[in-house]
Amino acid sequence: MRTLRYSLALAVAGAIVALGVLDARQDTVPAAEIASAQTGAAVSAMAPYTVDLAAVPEFTAAQGAPIAAPSPRVGVPEAVYRARKALAAQTSPSYAGESIGDAPAASGSSDVELQTPGATKSFEGMNLSQCGFIPSDQALAVGTTYVLQALNSCILVMNKNTGAVAAGFPKSLNAFFGIGGSSAFDPRALYDATRGRFVVIAEQYNNATGFATMWVAISRTSNPTGLWWVYGLGVDTAVANDFPDFPTLGVDKDILYLCATVFKAVGGLTDVCKFLPKQKMYAGQAIGTYFFGFNFNVGGVTLDAVQPANHGAFSKDYPRAGFLVASRNINFGGGQCSAGCNGLVVFAVSNALFVSGTPGIRISGVNVPTANNYFLPPNALQPGCASPTAACAVDTLDTRIQSQVTYTNGTLWGSLNTKRSGNNTSTVLWFQLRPYLNDGDPACTGAFLNKCALITGVDILNEDCYFCGGRGNSGSDWNAVPVSNSEGDVTMVASYSDLSNFPGVFYVSRRVTQAKNTMHDGGIYLMNGQAFYQLLDQFGRNRWGDYSAAQIDTTDAFWFSAQYARPGNSWGTRIGKNAFTARNQP
DSSP: OOOOBOOOOBOOOSOOEEOSOTTOOOTTSOGGGOEEEEEEEEEEEOOOEEEEGGGSOBOOOOSSSOEEOOOOOOSSOHHHHHHHHHHHTSOOOOOTTOOBBOOOBOTTOOOTTOOSOOOSEEEEEEEHHHHOEEOOOOEEEEOSSEEEEEETTEEEEEETTTOOBOTTOSEEHHHHHTOOSSOOEEEEEEEETTTTEEEEEEEEEETTTTEEEEEEEEESSSOTTSEEEEEEEOOBTOOTTOEEEEEEEEEOSSEEEEEEEEEOTTSOEEEEEEEEEHHHHHTTOOOEEEEEEEEEEETTEEOOSOEEEEESSSOSOOOSSEEEEEEOOTTSTTTTTTTOBOOEEEEEEESTTOOTTSSOOEEEEEEEOOSSOBOOOOOBOBTTBOOTTSTTSBOOOOSSOOSOEEEETTEEEEEEEEEOTTSSOEEEEEEEEEEEEOSOOTTOOGGGTTSSOOEEEEEEEEEEETTTTOBTTTOEEEEEEEEEOTTSOEEEEEEEEETTEEEEEEEEEEOTTSOTTOOSSSOEEEEOOOSOOOOBOTTOOBOOOSOOEEEEOTTSOEEEEEEEEETTTEEEEEEEEEOOOSTTOO
């Protein structure tokens, strides 16, 4: 019985204009903390080329030591970042009423307290011996017939019903994009059910030129094993030796949103988001003219890791703006929120394809105070590793929103890593937001009425510091991603480890009717950790996948994937599915 207590290489020419829509904000947030951004002048992009994925040879990872993908940039020297993580490992005061729980339940558990539906599918994904890179970085897209998984350096397609791997897979990401030189990394993926297309992106940085390329691949049909269109795009505002990092991907009915944090060679950073015409790209046409946003900030302080929402891929809704969400991170709370941060920032982007005759693209933003403060998370413990400052402690990164944000039924779902209260372990702060739009900038009148919707406010419908009082034997949760179906039910996948359990994958679910700000239980292992894990990158960080992945499919079922520790000091990945399908479930 479980015991729970709930208490791009492109310098952009042309003028850059600030948007005059910065008065939309929460009344509870000081005027000095207005969220804002800028738009860049129109850019022209190339036509795609064709890749036949079926013809790409099967990938066999090179033997020898695994290759470390570039570590996420943290905006400060590594010694400063390490000092902040060490500070995060110190015990902090505990707070009354924080929930406490056990470790995740074993797969197939009959525990009567569990309210999470068990997995009806559980497939083994790619592993280190196949891909040869650390860490895995999860990208997952699920169509009507196929599951696509993309990790650092490789891509896999399998049958959705049987888990059978398609012939000739896995394949190299470089070969998939038709590129040579340095390896593509930080993949993201989605399946756009409105058009029956898979979308995969990744970044490639050229050390010789100091420029990066953002690769975008679009399947020509709903079968990802065949023909794709591939676009190679520069990073707007970037100049030589700027380093774009942590690319993110979103979609709505009309637009692909592609963002990255650009770390400037001269110091500082900016976030850049492209607004790309989906209709042209899904038809394999030249993108032509598009616009972009940059300098996303709150109170004049630059944000990082802006996450565009995946909205419109399954929803019947047609919102008049796309949404982007960011937490406070690198430039806030003493740096990486080491002294604590509060609030989320939500941006709305309307008229992003720029209707001729209108005043232009509108990017508006609001600050959303959170009920919980959040802090730089300590690294995660595991059996044989009792100190969060030791090299064997698993890297939990910082307080950026690492995994995707999804938009369903008018609400946005996401999470970030944070420190637990009262101890030196990590957990996740998950949230559900409802944004509100007005009828548009007054400058959009007549034929352009409602083309320029502005965000006027955001309510937090759910927010939970997950078992913030601690759980398991000094357990840590990290890299969670919650996803909602059309009913408002949710499944969240994340990583977990403690002094009794090696790093593994677990999932937890809640019905839409559940009490506010709660999850019923500690979840179920999709795959528990198998062995001690220590794979260090060039900075000496014990790297883990920087983000997990989850999405719903066309039947409203939840699919999810994350990394787990395998024997032989290696990593593997596991892909699962669950759903609420009966009145008395689980």
